[in-house]
Amino acid sequence: xxxxxxxxxxxxxxxxxxxxxxxxxxxxxxxxxxxxxxxxxxxxxxxxxxxxxxxxxxxxxxxxxxxxxxxxxxxxxxxxxxxxxxxxxxxxxxxxxxxxxxxxxxxxxxxxxxxxxxxxxxxxxxxxx
Amino acid sequence: xxxxxxxxxxxxxxxxxxxxxxxxxxxxxxxxxxxxxxxxxxxxxxxxxxxxxxxxxxxxxxxxxxxxxxxxxxxxxxxxxxxxxxxxxxxxxxxxxxxxxxxxxxxxxxxxxxxxxxxxxxxxxxxxxxxxxxxxxxxxxxxxxxxxxxxxxxxxxxxxxxxxxxxxxxxxxxxxxxxxxxxxxxxxxxxxxxxxxxxxxxxxxxxxxxxxxxxxxxxxxxxxxxxxxxxxxxxxxxxxxxxxxxxxxxxxxxxxxxxxxxxxxxxxxxxxxxxxxxxxxxxxxxxxxxxxxxxxxxxxxxxxxxxxxxxxxxxxxxxxxxxxxxxxxxxxxxxxxxxxxxxxxxxxxxxxxxxxxxxxxxxxxxxxxxxxxxxxxxxxxxxxxxxxxxxxxxxxxxxxxxxxxxxxxxxxxxxxxxxxxxxxxxxxxxxxxxxxxxxxxxxxxxxxxxxxxxxxxxxxxxxxxxxxxxxxxxxxxxxxxxxxxxxxxxxxxxxxxxxxxxxxxxxxxxxxxxxxxxxxxxx
Amino acid sequence: xxxxxxxxxxxxxxxxxxxxxxxxxxxxxxxxxxxxxxxxxxxxxxxxxxxxxxxxxxxxxxxxxxxxxxxxxxxxxxxxxxxxxxxxxxxxxxxxxxxxxxxxxxxxxxxxxxxxxxxxxxxxxxxxxxxxxxxxxxxxxxxxxxxxxxxxxxxxxxxxxxxxxxxxxxxxxxxxxxxxxxxxxxxxxxxxxxxxxxxxxxxxxxxxxxxxxxxxxxxxxxxxxxxxxxxxxxxxxxxxxxxxxxxxxxxxxxxxxxxxxxxxxxxxxxxxxxxxxxxxxxxxxxxxxxxxxxxxxxxxxxxxxxxxxxxxxxxxxxxxxxxxxxxxxxxxxxxx
Numbered sequence: 001x002x003x004x005x006x007x008x009x010x011x012x013x014x015x016x017x018x019x020x021x022x023x024x025x026x027x028x029x030x031x032x033x034x035x036x037x038x039x040x041x042x043x044x045x046x047x048x049x050x051x052x053x054x055x056x057x058x059x060x061x062x063x064x065x066x067x068x069x070x071x072x073x074x075x076x077x078x079x080x081x082x083x084x085x086x087x088x089x090x091x092x093x094x095x096x097x098x099x100x101x102x103x104x105x106x107x108x109x110x111x112x113x114x115x116x117x118x119x120x121x122x123x124x125x126x127x128x129x
Numbered sequence: 130x131x132x133x134x135x136x137x138x139x140x141x142x143x144x145x146x147x148x149x150x151x152x153x154x155x156x157x158x159x160x161x162x163x164x165x166x167x168x169x170x171x172x173x174x175x176x177x178x179x180x181x182x183x184x185x186x187x188x189x190x191x192x193x194x195x196x197x198x199x200x201x202x203x204x205x206x207x208x209x210x211x212x213x214x215x216x217x218x219x220x221x222x223x224x225x226x227x228x229x230x231x232x233x234x235x236x237x238x239x240x241x242x243x244x245x246x247x248x249x250x251x252x253x254x255x256x257x258x259x260x261x262x263x264x265x266x267x268x269x270x271x272x273x274x275x276x277x278x279x280x281x282x283x284x285x286x287x288x289x290x291x292x293x294x295x296x297x298x299x300x301x302x303x304x305x306x307x308x309x310x311x312x313x314x315x316x317x318x319x320x321x322x323x324x325x326x327x328x329x330x331x332x333x334x335x336x337x338x339x340x341x342x343x344x345x346x347x348x349x350x351x352x353x354x355x356x357x358x359x360x361x362x363x364x365x366x367x368x369x370x371x372x373x374x375x376x377x378x379x380x381x382x383x384x385x386x387x388x389x390x391x392x393x394x395x396x397x398x399x400x401x402x403x404x405x406x407x408x409x410x411x412x413x414x415x416x417x418x419x420x421x422x423x424x425x426x427x428x429x430x431x432x433x434x435x436x437x438x439x440x441x442x443x444x445x446x447x448x449x450x451x452x453x454x455x456x457x458x459x460x461x462x463x464x465x466x467x468x469x470x471x472x473x474x475x476x477x478x479x480x481x482x483x484x485x486x487x488x489x490x491x492x493x494x495x496x497x498x499x500x501x502x503x504x505x506x507x508x509x510x511x512x513x514x515x516x517x518x519x520x521x522x523x524x525x526x527x528x529x530x531x532x533x534x535x536x537x538x539x540x541x542x543x544x545x546x547x548x549x550x551x552x553x554x555x556x557x558x559x560x561x562x563x564x565x566x567x568x569x570x571x572x573x574x575x576x577x578x579x580x581x582x583x584x585x586x587x588x589x590x591x592x593x594x595x596x597x598x599x600x601x602x603x604x605x606x607x608x609x610x611x612x613x614x615x616x617x618x619x620x621x622x623x624x625x626x627x628x629x630x631x632x633x634x635x636x637x638x639x640x641x642x643x644x645x646x647x648x649x650x651x652x
Numbered sequence: 653x654x655x656x657x658x659x660x661x662x663x664x665x666x667x668x669x670x671x672x673x674x675x676x677x678x679x680x681x682x683x684x685x686x687x688x689x690x691x692x693x694x695x696x697x698x699x700x701x702x703x704x705x706x707x708x709x710x711x712x713x714x715x716x717x718x719x720x721x722x723x724x725x726x727x728x729x730x731x732x733x734x735x736x737x738x739x740x741x742x743x744x745x746x747x748x749x750x751x752x753x754x755x756x757x758x759x760x761x762x763x764x765x766x767x768x769x770x771x772x773x774x775x776x777x778x779x780x781x782x783x784x785x786x787x788x789x790x791x792x793x794x795x796x797x798x799x800x801x802x803x804x805x806x807x808x809x810x811x812x813x814x815x816x817x818x819x820x821x822x823x824x825x826x827x828x829x830x831x832x833x834x835x836x837x838x839x840x841x842x843x844x845x846x847x848x849x850x851x852x853x854x855x856x857x858x859x860x861x862x863x864x865x866x867x868x869x870x871x872x873x874x875x876x877x878x879x880x881x882x883x884x885x886x887x888x889x890x891x892x893x894x895x896x897x898x899x900x901x902x903x904x905x906x907x908x909x910x911x912x913x914x915x916x917x918x919x920x921x922x923x924x925x926x927x928x929x930x931x932x933x934x935x936x937x938x939x940x941x942x943x944x945x946x947x948x949x950x951x952x953x954x955x956x957x958x959x960x961x962x963x964x965x966x967x968x969x970x971x972x973x974x975x976x977x978x979x980x981x982x983x984x985x986x987x988x
Contacts, residue, residue: 023701023737112731112732112734115704115737116735116736116737168795171795172767172798174771185866186831186866244980247951247976264987317826319826319827514654521657525664539675551675
């Protein structure tokens with residue numbers, strides 16, 4: 001299954017908090033994206049490898065694999081290395097931001113967040129590609 | 130005959146009075162613990178634990194990990210300490226003269242290299258041979274020193290610690306990711322006031338643990354361990370929460386305890402001449418602060434912070450309980466001046482008398498009742514009906530207290546026990562009255578005897594019958610310098626025991642030759 | 653006597669059984685409540701999400717307890733959100749009278765009702781609650797004060813800065829909660845924090861200085877530099893820390909002066925700050941401090957030297973005058 005199926009771009013949303021998944025998915029769905037949901041890092045990685053989404057929005061603090069780990073894994077695999085990654089997290093000290101970019105993320109959104117703003121970032125990142 | 134009858138009557142009344150007093154305090158404590166726990170749970174919502182994680186205001190902590198011949202678990206233990214969720218912390222492993230591959234394993238796993246390290250030397254310790262830092266994990270240090278026992282190792286760690294707070298850990302303690310955050314909560318809230326904090330230490334036997342996370346809480350398969358779980362619920366949970374509420378927490382488990390470094394240094398660090406060094410330190414800190422009329426708090430966090438293996442064999446369990454009783458006795462004796470003095474507040478007026486009467490001497494009274502009864506029966510002075518009725522009341526009371534404690538656990542912690550386990554626990558709560566409690570009391574009595582005999586300086590006895598002594602006493606006597614020097618047959622004075630059986634830690638097999646350098650007799 | 657004991661046994665047996673029954677029932681009830689809650693949320697979720705997204709949602713007639721579940725769902729969402737979605741939630745709560753209801757609960761006699769109300773008001777995201785929450789900062793119970801502090805921060809109430817700092821200084825609110833709140837309020841707190849630098853109470857001055865270091869920028873350092881001469885050692889040390897964090901290069905000269913402070917922890921703080929500011933002219937003074945001062949101050953100076961000039965540090969450490977602090981810092985710098 002690849003992301004070219006259907007017209008809608010596919011976005012993977014991974015967060016262990018149900019509410020955040022719902023909020024993000026709702027906004028992105030309304031904006032015309034197809035949304036895949038994952039509840040932990042491992043699930044996120046599996047879904048990403050299987051469906052190769054157009055973009056991944058990852059929470060950092062997730063069970064099993066953190067957002068950093070997932071990003072690194074995606075970058076390491078040729079099939080998924082081009083997927084842009086936006087990290088979503090409450091940890092925003094400089095060290096954390098640097099770590100995110102080092103792992104290969106493209107953008108960083110701080111919690112608490114606005115789903116509209118997140119959508120705008122998604123559009124911007126996808127527009128760049 | 131009349132005199133004998135009177136004697137029995139007196140004993141009977143004393144026993145009943147004791148029993149009533151003991152259970153009334155248990156009930157009072159259970160009530161106190163309920164209130165405290167409920168308040169704690171409700172406060173969690175506004176308590177800011179998650180905020181503390183990201184906060185630069187959270188005080189940094191130095192973890193101190195004393196290790197002696199721990200090659201089997203040391204690397205994993207260090208990994209889990211490094212992985213703790215906490216904004217800033219360092220790990221100081223203190224190698225206490227290990228003779229196995231502890232240092233080699235660490236060096237390999239973490240790429241340790243020798244460095245110079247400035248030591249405060251605020252407390253005297255055995256010689257430190259060197260210091261190492263990890264190239265891979267810059268927050269990991271290894272202090273290599275001569276064997277001196279767990280307390281000595283902790284004191285060396287104190288000397289090398291960088292941060293204002295230290296957290297003493299056991300190598301075999303299983304810590305969850307959030308453990309440090311949880312136990313540090315009181316200190317994060319009131320850094321000026323809180324000098325020490327401890328949390329609930331639960332029994333890991335039978336639980337499913339994955340990468341430091343306890344996934345499922347199950348009862349152990351071992352009967353002995355299950356009894357200990359019941360005991361833990363009934364006594365530990367309720368007891369410590371209660372005492373903390375009364376500002377008289379006497380002990381913070383050596384398996385995981387957080388202290389303000391300067392407060393520990395001010396009282397001279399951990400004592401090396403006692404087996405109950407964890408309780409002894411806490412009591413000494415209380416004393417120090419109260420004598421100086423300084424405002425302070427020593428808190429117990431009613432959250433599980435650490436999981437340990439409970440002994441599953443009678444031999445190891447009996448040794449543990451003997452040691453605990455000895456430690457308690459030594460601590461209470463050392464600080465006997467606080468007993469009953471208003472200057473020391475609830476600690477001196479309530480806690481110490483309670484511990485002396487019910488914890489120290491209690492086993493004697495309880496066992497005595499157990500034996501006096503058949504004797505009275507033989508003498509025909511026993512009204513069996515009363516005895517039976519009384520026994521039923523006693524058992525039911527014990528069960529009620531266990532159930533109440535269980536309920537407390539159910540209501541408070543998010544991890545629910547399986548239904549099967551709850552039923553099993555209820556059964557054990559009844560059965561423990563018919564053997565287990567008595568066995569524990571017997572071991573505690575032995576511990577008491579150990580202390581008394583040692584104190585009365587039965588030095589001559591020791592000098593002669595070395596080979597005739599029981600294995601436990603052999604270990605205790607192995608309290609001299611390491612094997613490279615001549616081993617005195619006895620150390621009549623209370624000199625620094627090299628094999629300081631500490632108040633926590635895993636026990637080892639006893640049948641080791643005397644010549645081997647001591648290890649920690651750990652929980 | 654036997655009868656008394658038998659009665660006691662009966663009573664105990666009944667009590668134990670009652671306990672067990674309560675436990676079992678509670679479990680059953682909890683799981684049923686949970687299932688119900690999930691069902692209601694499932695039904696109302698789309699409406700809630702639409703409301704958050706800015707729609708004018710026409711809600712069906714809801715039972716009181718369904719409305720409560722809906723409200724709690726929105727409140728949960730609000731904790732994760734910022735900006736317009738949060739305002740949408742606030743409007744819902746304002747129009748439904750929820751805010752007023754919670755403000756009323758702030759006057760309850762029961763501690764937990766007050767605390768819960770104070771916490772909920774933060775989640776309801778409406779600035780209308782701020783005055784009532786400010787009053788709650790004076791509540792006799794610490795947990796209520798903590799909840800109110802947290803909520804005021806979530807509402808971004810800059811007007812709460814002074815009371816929160818004073819509460820922190822007086823230890824009336826936990827350090828973690830108060831500190832977090834001030835950092836959450838962020839930049840709007842700065843003007844007020846700067847004002848507090850002239851407060852009479854040294855604890856307030858110290859707290860304000862510390863917070864400025866955490867939320868401010870280098871341009872906020874002017875008054876902090878002045879505080880390096882404050883009569884209170886705590887204030888001097890906290891100001892030094894803050895100046896280091898802010899990267900205020902203009903403070904370097906005064907910080908060098910602070911290396912000669914009477915109190916050791918001020919000297920240590922000054923050394924650390926100078927390291928963070930990469931102030932090379934302070935190197936000789938730092939070397940002297942590392943070689944001669946007491947433990948904490950010497951350590952701080954050695955570490956600062958490691959940041960300033962690792963090569964120079966190695967040289968100094970190798971000299972006969974080099975002491976263990978210098979060697980430790982040099983060793984670490986080489987390795988890492």
